[in-house]
Amino acid sequence: MNGNIDVGGIDRRARTAGYDDGLLEIFAATALLTIALAWIVNAAFVGIAAAFVVLLGWKAFDRAKALITYPRIGYYRERSDEPKRTARGILLFIGGAFLLMVLVILISGGLADPTEWRRAAPLMSGISLAGGFWYTADRSGLLRYRLIAGLSVVSGVLLWWFGSGESYVGVVWHLVILSVPLALVGIWSLARFIRTHPVQELPTDG
Secondary structure, three states, X not given: OOOXXXXXXXXXXXXXXXXXXXXXXXXXXXXXXXHHHHHHHOHHHHHHHHHHHHHHHXXXXXXXXXXXXXXXXXXXXXXXXOHHHHHHHHHHHHHHHHHHHHHHHHHHOOOOOHHHHHHHHHHHHHHHHHHHHHHHHHHHOOXXXXXXXXXXXXXXXXXXXXXXXXXXXXXXXXXXXXXXXXHHHHHHHHHHHHHHOOOOOOOOOO
16 A cells, blocks of 8 residues: 555645636626726726725635535635745736737837727737636646636737727627626536535534
8 A cells, every 4th residue: 555645636636626616707707797897887997896806806705615615625725826926927927918919019000009009908908817817727727717718818819800999898898708608607617516516514423
């Protein structure tokens, strides 16, 4: 009998189980739709909507995990990456997406044209959000996050390519395009998770 314990494998399986409940997809879809709706009403509300999602959304997400996920698979605290390293990676990725957008606008010859900046905005949105989903795929080991990342890039490119630049409607469409499959996958995953993971019975003394 092999006494070696595959700690890495246990950690990966526990992390995957923690992501497999569909709650993150539902949260992401709600957040993106909230920002899209704020953009439609008034672009000035986007910052307020984003702050609302960050401050209150994560609390609701954690509460949902405590009510639905942990009673079924147990509590699991995911080990976080080094905060400074993570922040640096995020800034570098977003900075790279911004530089790509500037390069695309520069090639089009419209660096001083606000229309070209509005037209290219979905491109930056597509690449930036893709980075988050790809990172989540690495953390969870779930293929569906890589597919969402691919959808984010492809839809961003198409909305830039066929966009007019008259407004930022391309960004709104990009958020909606991501929100729909996220919500559908999240609802399906949550229903399957609840069906296949009954609430664990606590042992009783007797």
